[in-house]
Amino acid sequence: MTDQVREAVGARGTVEAQGTADLRREQMLRAALEVICERGYPDTRIADVAERIGISPALVIYYFKTKDQLLTEAIRYSEDTWYEDGQRRLASLPTAAARVEELVAMSCLPEADPEPHSSWLLWLDFWAQAARNPEVASVRQKSDERWREMITSLVLTGQEAGEFAGVDAADFSVALSALLDGLAVQIALEDRVVDPVRAFELSMHFAANQLGFEWSPGRGRPGGNRKPRQKGR
Amino acid sequence: MTDQVREAVGARGTVEAQGTADLRREQMLRAALEVICERGYPDTRIADVAERIGISPALVIYYFKTKDQLLTEAIRYSEDTWYEDGQRRLASLPTAAARVEELVAMSCLPEADPEPHSSWLLWLDFWAQAARNPEVASVRQKSDERWREMITSLVLTGQEAGEFAGVDAADFSVALSALLDGLAVQIALEDRVVDPVRAFELSMHFAANQLGFEWSPGRGRPGGNRKPRQKGR
């Protein structure tokens, strides 16, 4: 066991039965995601991710047979953790409206996200890559369906509870997810007129309007219990 | 004057005072856009665009000092022609509602577009590139503002004419453009559940709802006077 690996084990809380191999893999996946965010998917070199964790490039190939596999798995990893994180967050909220709010916030407010380095920039590379790389395309398809189903079932339970009006849940999920995607582009690209808060409020107005519940900004959400928003890129 | 260039002059209708140099440039820009659509921005080689018009790679560099400049200008060219095409289309329509419909159609329905090879895939590469390439970023910013202003002024004139309700035009333009962008992603990536027609109708419902005008599908638009939609990719 290398010093670096032992160090990593010591640092992380949830370790247990994960072998050193699995640890290394995850370490590399995280590093890969960081590099992708910084340099972009196509310009990510295996030397970069190796350097980031202080190992030889050859070792990256030892774990992932090819560069393509590394990047593909990194994307998958990112999507999975993002999704799991989302589910965890929603689970703890009482009302459907609150869950909608959280969901929209997840997609709009860059609240110095913790573990998963899911910058919005990742999305852009992700989409561009999905256009030609079938492997990535299938990851995206699955991920998108998951996301839409999350919205759909959220709407349905809200309707059953009498919180929401009777719109078509499937249509709404397509519309909301598209709206959020489009806003995410602007946020990622730091558009002058579409800042995160505006995107958030705009999305919430749309949701509240469509689903027929009351919502007004400032209810703790933006500028509330969250860490201060990071500046610059 | 080369045979190829002479040929090009003969082939095009609107030539006039465009020197052979300008012709060549445009020819290369078009070729570049085609290659970008096929292979993706980062995988576009100057050899590809050279081969496509039967010239030497060196000539491409002769016109555009670097590969980066070629690609950047290609993007700019694409955006400009798309915008001009849009303006032309809208200008000929009588009512504001019809113009909104056309605008949404431009963004959703892949109607075997004519001159500008503006596939939706281009958008994705465009965004991804804008994230790190400042030159591309400024092109996108300008292009996006233009697009939003197009919507805004369209809404304003519609309101003055009494066609539309009194929503905030700026907010609406942000929302609609984001919605269209998000749907464009799904269309470009050929999502199973978000086909162009559904995206079109969904967007129109949103617009009609927000702007307060009547709209129902099937009024000539999808499957109407347009060329049949192309299949596959």
Added chain:
DNA sequence: CTTTTTAGACTGAACATTCAGTCAACTCTC
């Protein structure tokens, strides 16, 4: 009107670099 010059368009071949992937050896740990 003919010859010479010039300038722009264009090319083939080389150059230089970057990088993914290979390999043989070395080093831990069990």
Added chain:
DNA sequence: GAGAGTTGACTGAATGTTCAGTCTAAAAAG
């Protein structure tokens, strides 16, 4: 000592860019 983990050195292919010219058409000179 066996096998997983790890590395430095290397290679081979791809590809952007340079360069030294060639070719052609028009301008200038005679």
